[in-house]
Amino acid sequence: MTNRSSGAKRLSLSQQAHEILKKIINEKDAVIDATCGNGYDSLFLSRQVSPLGCVYSFDIQSMAIDATYRRLQEANALAPLKLIRAGHEQMLDHIRQEDCGKIKAVMFNLGYLPHSDKQVITTSKTTLMALNSAKSILADSAIMTILVYSGHEGGFDESQAVQRWCAQLSEEFEVDVLQSIRASAVTPQLFVVRYTASNSKPTLDR
Ligand SMILES: C[S@@+](CC[C@H](N)C(=O)[O-])C[C@H]1O[C@@H](n2cnc3c(N)ncnc32)[C@H](O)[C@@H]1O
16 A cells, blocks of 8 residues: 655645546446535546446435436536435445446545535445445456545544555555645545456466
């Protein structure tokens, strides 16, 4: 796992996630927004794959589903969107069979929906379930971005759980951790997980 500071370009971690994903997403790709919230990441993903690809967007709150729908409708970007009101830990029940193994990008933006009920938050248990599900359906050269916040109740434990999950990944996965130059115990961190199938160790024929 490599740690990097992100002060130089003055982009937010969320914008940096977009810049990283832009380079690898193609117009026919299937991608996932695991926490659609106010729809900013879904809109970004839709713009990368519209109209030929597919964006699966998950959230447990109807407020978030509505906000995401409105944002993409106003931007005329609804074409590739599959909005799913369900926990991301159930994602395998919702991804089409033909997209399994072909998911090019997965975005997790953890925590709570800004300006709403701060009790409705992602949790370590369901986040780890979702990360394992997402990992199992990636395309070769896919990237998962995981933006974690430690400042709210449960956030520190969740960020530690994500860090441990990243640390135990096999050699097909490379992980970078980006954080702001003024990092502290509660500043957000962006985990960038790159999957390269050919990095797996060859089996030895005897
Ligand atoms: C920080 S917000 C996401 C922001 C969003 N990506 C955007 O671009 O506006 C976190 C979201 O995670 C959602 N959430 C919490 N638990 C979840 C779960 N188990 N599955 C999916 N979404 C969940 C919350 O309802 C909230 O909307």
